Amino acid sequence: MQKWLFTKARRAWLAALGAVIAAGLLTPIEAQAATPAGCAALQDKYPDWKGKTLTNAINPHTPGYEAIDPKDPSKYVGFDIDLGEAIGDCLGFTLTYKPVVFAALLTTLASGQADIVISDIYATKERAKAADFITYSKVFDGVLVAKGNPKGIHGIDLTLCGAAAAENTGFVEVPLVQDMGPKCKDAGKPEPTLQLYDNNANCIQAILAGRADTYINDVNTVDQAVKAYPDKLEKAIAVTIPYSVGIAVPKDKPKFRDAVLAALIEVQKAGVHQELLKKWELDPANFKEPDILTAD
Amino acid sequence: MSLFLHYLSLPYLLQGIELTLQVTALGLIGGLILGLILAGMQLSRFWLLSALARGYTVIFRGTPLILQMVFAYDALPHIGIKLPAVLAAGLALACNEAPFIAEMLRAGVLGVDRGQLLAGQALGMTPAVLMRRIIAPQAIRTMIPAFGNEAVSALKNSSLASVIAVQELTLRSTQLASSTFDFFSIFFASGLIYLVLTGAVSAIQLALEWLLDLDRASRQRQLADYLPWRRVDVATKPKLAEQTAADTATPEPAELKETPPLALTSEDRAKRAATIARNNIAVEVKDLRKSYHGHAVLDGLDLTVRIGEVVALLGPSGSGKSTLLRCINHLEHWEAGEIRVGGRRLGFGDDGRTLSPRAIANERANVGVGMVFQQFNLFAHLTAKENIAGPLRWVHGLGRFEAERRAGELLERVGLSHRADALPRHLSGGQQQRVAIARALAPNPSVLLLDEPTSALDPELVNEVLEVIRRLAIDDGLTMIISTHQIRFADEVADRVAFLNGGVILEQGPAHEVLSHPRHPLTARFLSVMDAERQKDAVA
Numbered sequence: 078m079q080k081w082l083f084t085k086a087r088r089a090w091l092a093a094l095g096a097v098i099a100a101g102l103l104t105p106i107e108a109q110a111a112t113p114a115g116c117a118a119l120q121d122k123y124p125d126w127k128g129k130t131l132t133n134a135i136n137p138h139t140p141g142y143e144a145i146d147p148k149d150p151s152k153y154v155g156f157d158i159d160l161g162e163a164i165g166d167c168l169g170f171t172l173t174y175k176p177v178v179f180a181a182l183l184t185t186l187a188s189g190q191a192d193i194v195i196s197d198i199y200a201t202k203e204r205a206k207a208a209d210f211i212t213y214s215k216v217f218d219g220v221l222v223a224k225g226n227p228k229g230i231h232g233i234d235l236t237l238c239g240a241a242a243a244e245n246t247g248f249v250e251v252p253l254v255q256d257m258g259p260k261c262k263d264a265g266k267p268e269p270t271l272q273l274y275d276n277n278a279n280c281i282q283a284i285l286a287g288r289a290d291t292y293i294n295d296v297n298t299v300d301q302a303v304k305a306y307p308d309k310l311e312k313a314i315a316v317t318i319p320y321s322v323g324i325a326v327p328k329d330k331p332k333f334r335d336a337v338l339a340a341l342i343e344v345q346k347a348g349v350h351q352e353l354l355k356k357w358e359l360d361p362a363n364f365k366e367p368d369i370l371t372a373d
Numbered sequence: 374m375s376l377f378l379h380y381l382s383l384p385y386l387l388q389g390i391e392l393t394l395q396v397t398a399l400g401l402i403g404g405l406i407l408g409l410i411l412a413g414m415q416l417s418r419f420w421l422l423s424a425l426a427r428g429y430t431v432i433f434r435g436t437p438l439i440l441q442m443v444f445a446y447d448a449l450p451h452i453g454i455k456l457p458a459v460l461a462a463g464l465a466l467a468c469n470e471a472p473f474i475a476e477m478l479r480a481g482v483l484g485v486d487r488g489q490l491l492a493g494q495a496l497g498m499t500p501a502v503l504m505r506r507i508i509a510p511q512a513i514r515t516m517i518p519a520f521g522n523e524a525v526s527a528l529k530n531s532s533l534a535s536v537i538a539v540q541e542l543t544l545r546s547t548q549l550a551s552s553t554f555d556f557f558s559i560f561f562a563s564g565l566i567y568l569v570l571t572g573a574v575s576a577i578q579l580a581l582e583w584l585l586d587l588d589r590a591s592r593q594r595q596l597a598d599y600l601p602w603r604r605v606d607v608a609t610k611p612k613l614a615e616q617t618a619a620d621t622a623t624p625e626p627a628e629l630k631e632t633p634p635l636a637l638t639s640e641d642r643a644k645r646a647a648t649i650a651r652n653n654i655a656v657e658v659k660d661l662r663k664s665y666h667g668h669a670v671l672d673g674l675d676l677t678v679r680i681g682e683v684v685a686l687l688g689p690s691g692s693g694k695s696t697l698l699r700c701i702n703h704l705e706h707w708e709a710g711e712i713r714v715g716g717r718r719l720g721f722g723d724d725g726r727t728l729s730p731r732a733i734a735n736e737r738a739n740v741g742v743g744m745v746f747q748q749f750n751l752f753a754h755l756t757a758k759e760n761i762a763g764p765l766r767w768v769h770g771l772g773r774f775e776a777e778r779r780a781g782e783l784l785e786r787v788g789l790s791h792r793a794d795a796l797p798r799h800l801s802g803g804q805q806q807r808v809a810i811a812r813a814l815a816p817n818p819s820v821l822l823l824d825e826p827t828s829a830l831d832p833e834l835v836n837e838v839l840e841v842i843r844r845l846a847i848d849d850g851l852t853m854i855i856s857t858h859q860i861r862f863a864d865e866v867a868d869r870v871a872f873l874n875g876g877v878i879l880e881q882g883p884a885h886e887v888l889s890h891p892r893h894p895l896t897a898r899f900l901s902v903m904d905a906e907r908q909k910d911a912v913a
Contacts, residue, residue, distance in 0.1 A: 137548050138547070138548065139551070144548070145548045145549060145551075145552045150549055176548060181447070185446075187447075188447040190447065190450060190455070190458075281554075282556055302554075
């Protein structure tokens with residue numbers, strides 16, 4: 078009897094173990110299960126990248142989009158990382174990552190040291206001179222300020238006059254802040270000053286250290302910063318910026334650009350894009366149908 | 374604190390050390406190789422090479438490393454050179470370090486006493502041997518602290534590789550800070566890791582200094598002397614000086630045997646002169662002309678010296694004595710005239726063209742012209758014995774045993790067997806000059822040139838050196854040309870004196886005759902001034 082009981086217990090244990098193993102095996106499959114149906118046809122149409130490993134240049138200082146995994150620093154995680162891998166799955170390539178400063182993203186691509194850039198970079202006409210873009214997301218900027226917003230900053234407007242703004246070198250917000258200079262002057266107010274850093278962490282530290290009054294960037298980045306320092310920082314307001322976020326690819330590879338566009342369409346059709354926005358707690362309003370942006 | 378310790382032991386950060394070290398090592402090793410080439414070019418005889426090296430130095434020392442990193446990484450691919458990030462960073466760091474290392478090397482090489490180089494050349498060392506045996510060992514010793522500095526700075530500069538995606542310590546720290554927001558714990562941890570690495574470099578530097586310290590073998594020098602808080606100057610130097618002083622002050626056991634002063638009768642002198650007159654010509658100088666910056670130093674000088682003859686060159690400073698001696702073994706070039714040693718034109722090919730420095734060196738060794746300098750010019754990093762044995766091995770190809778035996782013999786002859794293992798700096802001036810004479814004699818030269826051999830000595834040390842030279846003349850019958858201010862010595866030892874003035878020989882003849890009855894008024898005046906000086910000295 079005792080023996081039978083023991084066996085029964087052991088069976089239960091084995092079943093539990095089996096379930097755990099099955100779950101372990103199935104989880105990654107589930108995560109990948111989203112490889113959309115149309116992708117097989119795309120791989121036939123664009124076979125050049127199948128089985129290849131491509132290099133994705135990123136500026137991994139934007140938790141939520143791309144940053145190293147705090148639990149396993151050998152991995153990069155975030156919305157852009159997942160989206161890139163979904164596109165890679167669709168076309169049959171895998172990605173490795175090359176971390177560079179924001180301002181070096183497009184030069185790295187142009188010099189051939191990277192094949193693609195999926196790093197929360199806004200597609201502008203100016204940048205399109207250096208790379209072709211496949212846009213995939215709308216842009217909402219947040220205004221990060223010290224708790225209580227002591228300077229009363231409410232966006233890239235006259236409230237910015239006389240304030241010190243921290244920005245990353247190469248960010249689109251840089252010329253927008255600079256443009257406020259003459260406007261402030263006309264209004265008889267001091268011009269805003271700019272402090273240029275090379276990653277988000279430095280910009281956030283500038284506010285924490287009292288060196289800068291505001292940091293205007295993607296609203297999600299701002300939210301992450303407020304989450305990390307709820308006693309010291311706050312988001313003043315979200316502003317709309319007339320740009321889209323884009324995937325950058327080399328200008329001399331139109332076929333690759335078309336393949337990525339087609340794959341992104343498949344990924345969106347399969348609902349993966351929306352799922353990922355949810356997974357990374359991003360505003361579903363970010364979603365955007367893809368477009369091509371080139372210099373001409 | 375716990376976060377700090379967490380990041381300090383985080384494998385992700387620790388793995389960054391490996392890449393940091395890789396970039397540093399590439400930068401330093403590459404920089405050393407490039408620096409050697411650059412320094413060689415800058416010190417080269419060919420102006421185009423040194424101009425190119427200058428240009429490189431201006432560019433790479435004058436632009437920021439961060440730009441060079443980006444250039445190596447992003448610009449080189451446009452001309453088809455796509456290096457992996459670590460190599461690109463290593464290349465940029467190497468190119469940036471090279472001019473600094475080259476300047477260190479150049480300073481080290483130029484810092485080696487010029488006299489030692491002349492001595493090496495006079496011994497027949499080729500430029501390569503000179504570099505390897507004399508310059509490099511001394512230059513390296515002086516360069517270690519600077520190289521330690523450079524290594525530390527390269528290690529820190531490797532952090533700039535973070536801008537070109539090399540996952541070294543700094544890039545890992547900034548990424549980690551961005552994703553965790555633990556800014557300060559992370560940077561304190563990575564700062565401490567850098568400190569440990571640079572500390573290790575400093576330790577290696579001190580260990581090398583200790584290993585290469587010449588005083589380590591002979592003195593009770595301890596590693597502890599190198600610790601930063603140890604005041605070496607105060608604690609050690611007086612002790613060393615005391616020991617050295619004791620060494621020189623003790624009466625020397627194997628001192629030179631007293632030989633009766635060479636008081637040759639006029640009969641002996643005549644006999645010796647007759648013998649010499651029948652001998653072959655050892656050195657022949659014809660119409661030698663040389664000038665520095667338009668000022669004639671040698672102005673058509675003629676001199677013939679026969680085998681076994683001892684000629685003393687007298688004359689005021691600047692009369693051309695030293696220059697004449699240096700021309701005889703072709704340590705200096707001249708504009709016109711001819712010099713033959715043993716019938717050969719030293720340093721010229723069959724077609725009359727000047728040979729390369731290397732070929733001249735080989736000729737010097739073959740013809741056998743020894744030289745003794747006013748400032749002794751012993752090789753400072755070698756013991757007395759090695760100063761003699763070394764050149765025998767490197768220039769004349771003797772085996773270690775044979776060279777040491779010969780060195781031992783010669784040291785005994787100059788009465789310095791007991792100081793065989795002493796470094797030059799621990800010998801008195803007189804002892805150094807005796808070692809220098811032994812070194813010049815070692816390859817059995819056919820002619821020995823002595824350039825004011827006692828002028829740099831304290832008066833009480835002059836005699837021990839003169840005694841050695843005197844015996845070379847009597848016992849060995851060595852052909853010698855001595856420039857000197859010691860009138861009495863010239864009178865005793867020389868067969869002939871030649872009085873130089875303005876780059877020509879004003880008067881020459883049998884020593885005793887010229888010195889006691891000078892014919893030329895300038896000779897007479899010079900001799901009377903010298904005599905007055907001597908008496909003043911004697912009174913004082």
